[in-house]
Amino acid sequence: MALIELKDINKTYNNGQPLHVLKGIDLQIDKGEFVSIMGASGSGKSTLLNILGILDNYDTGTYTLNGTLIKDLSEKQAADYRNRMIGFIFQSFNLISFKTAVENVELPLYYQGVSRKKRHDMAMEYLDKLGLTQWASHFPNEMSGGQKQRVAIARALITHPQIILADEPTGALDSKTSVEVMDLLTRLNKEEGMTIIVVTHESGVANQADKIIHIKDGVIGKIEENEKHDAWGGSLIK
């Protein structure tokens, strides 16, 4: 059974001039898949990601996540689903600047009501996994972009989510650290079977995924199987 099932999703923004952003999206993503969503800016890929991440709601259609229909949720329910089912990775890392790395990683567990000691131990475990143990008590502004993104990944992973949603995860990184972060995501996918969806407009980044979904003007253009990672000659660097 598909982990994510979108059926005829429509979304219109009504800021003055109505803007029909998503025009009937049908999409299925299975458990353990590594998918990238590509598209030019304004194509609706970020909106799609927001809907997938329950950050935004849609007008018509159905979105089923792990057998749960995600529609007309109360803010509280939405927050709870986000917390338990989805891990976010953002382009600008979105770490809280006045909290240390370990405190940032702990934060989702804080909102679950996990005890201080337990969530600290778990956060340290995840930082260790990502090789950031010695950076645990550092603040985000003391870390490099790649380290920050790895902290953000640890934060996304700590609640054992069903899916990882990454919005331009390498957008603020240089090419070397971009490779590192993408390798990390690939490893998570291969070794732990984590379902990962990456939104990007960089072909090199998209090429890391097993499946590339091209979105254009609010509809899905084509879905490319990319098991061999050779969509653009296999190089991450453009």
Place this chain on the structure above:
Amino acid sequence: MRLFDTDTFREILDSITRNRSRSLLTGFGVFWGVFMLMLLTGGSQGLKGLLNKNFEGFAQNTCIIATSQTSKPYKGFSKGRYWEMEYADVDRLRSLVPELETISPTVALWGRSFTRDEYTHSGTIRGSRPDYANIETPKMMYGRYLNDADIAQERKVCVIGKKVYASLFPEGGDPCGKRIVVDGSYYSVIGVDWREGGGINVNGSPADLVTIPISQARKAYNLGNTIHLLCFTAKPGFTMSDLTPRVRQIVSRAHYVDPTDEQAMFLLNTQLMFGIIDNLFKGINFLVWLIGLGTLLAGVIGVSNIMMVSVRERTTEIGIRRAIGATPNQILGQIMSESIVLTLAAGLMGIVFSVLILSGVELGMTEDGMLKAPFQVPFWTAIAAAAMLTVLGVVAGLMPASRAMAIKPVDAMRDE
């Protein structure tokens, strides 16, 4: 959401201490408001206490009549006549003004000397009746006040004031039963009145006074029926100001003095004075609350304003929190508790600081180990102030919190 666990508290502390100088300045508004309110309340209470101390022992509904030269001609008498009241006036008032409770006549002899062995002191001799205690309550340190038997038997006994006691009995101890020379003749001391005297003194300071039975005074000084002061109190439920015009009429008529002659007959109505002080402090208290609450309100608006700015600044942070699973209620709780903690912490500092200052004032206002007047704010006022601060913290947090609640998680990403 658990409101009082250490985690929530740490979150709040983190946010408040992040922008330390701003939090301090914001808190200062509230601190100053509470500090002023408490300090002024304590100060006005203390001042009132000090003022009231001047009237210590005086019945609140008392009136004292003294006579002087007439200033108006009346019934064939020219102005400038000296006149004095007499014993019969007591009976006149007793029968004609039934609303009066105590009517006590006194005589006074000024500038007399009191001696015991080599010790001397000079002061006033007052002849009075036991019921004078209803006009001015004596504070008996030793012995007793005059009694009816003293009057009836014209006993040569006296009650001495604090300073008289200090001069004549420098060795201390109970002087009762010992004899002193009052203006040339021996009297037995029966008591010591420990009052200091202050704002209202009748026949000079009570500390320099020697009180003897009025019957003895009349006989010893050939005063006949003359009395010098006529003191009276009103029965409960009657106000002295309503009775004084009638009293004035009755006493003036009996002595052929113009009832409109304010100079010939001087009436001291303590009720009026207490009324003036009461009104004065009502006014002061009103101002205190106006200033204090006004300052406090300004402080609270400051908190609200700063929280508003802070929420705006933290849009991204709040968005991130929402994206990783904070419910709107958790955000609301956080902003509210920040506001409450900030207001309450600053306010409690204000309370503590004002209590310290008032303690210092009290320390300076102590005499002979006795506090002259209480300046300290009452415990429950402080508790009420703390409760009020919590409420104000909630009020200050309302607007910013509702704005924070409206932040959608997508805003976190938009604000890049």
